[in-house]
Amino acid sequence: MTSIASRIECRQGDIARQDDIEAVVNAANAQLRSGGGVAGALHRAAGPELAEAGRPLAPIQPGQAVLTEAFALPNRYVIHCLGPVYGVDEPSDELLADCYRNALQLAERHGIESLAFPALSTGAFGYPAAEAARIALSTVLTTLPQCPGIRTVRFVLFDAKSADLHRQTLASLAPPDAG
Incomplete structure (x- = not known):
């Protein structure tokens, strides 16, 4: 039997280019429109249909996750999560955890076996990187046992420093010999 931690990957890369992943997670704004950072990259790669698909689902609240097709992205789906603005949306820690939990539960309900997350709320929303990681x-480690259909959770980080932070954090929370 594989450990929960062995189903989690942390790597540097472009979230819009995860062609071996079924669903990518968008660091969405409440209106599910294009923006900067992750949302801008995913919307540019997916095409204008992504914003059109999101329009009837908006607005979403911090911590909420909704699902659309991925359009021109190399994935089947996009899971849109609205992370909390640090110091504004409270309790920010619970709302951030809700993003990851709700995205995983949504993936499980839709039979999605692999998904890729960015570092939600750490860009323009100002969440401190170490605390967010x-x-x-x-949250992923505690939620995955209730999501047996999910085989792979990948964290795709923009730079090497963020990828290293996530790898070190994962190792500290779930040492390799832990079940």
Whole structure:
């Protein structure tokens, strides 16, 4: 039997180019429109249909996750999550954890076996990277046992520093010999 931690990957890369992953997670804004960072990259790669598909689902609340097709992205689906704005949306730690938990549960309900997350709320929303990584990884580790259909959770980080932070955080929360 494989460990929960062995189903989690952390790597540097472009979230819009995860062609071996079924669903990518968008660091969405409430209106599910294009923006900067992850949302801008995914919307540019997916094409204008992504914003059209999101329009009837908007607005979403911090912590909420909704699903659309992925259009021109190399994935089947996009899971849109609205992370909390640090210091504004409270309790920010619970709302950030809700993003990851709700995205995983949505994936499980739709039979999605692999998904890729960015570091939600760490860009323009100002969440401190180390705290966000701890919340993200601990939430995924505690939620995955209730999502047996999900085989792979990948964290796709924009730069090497963020990827290393996520790898170190994962190792501290779930040492390789842990079940």
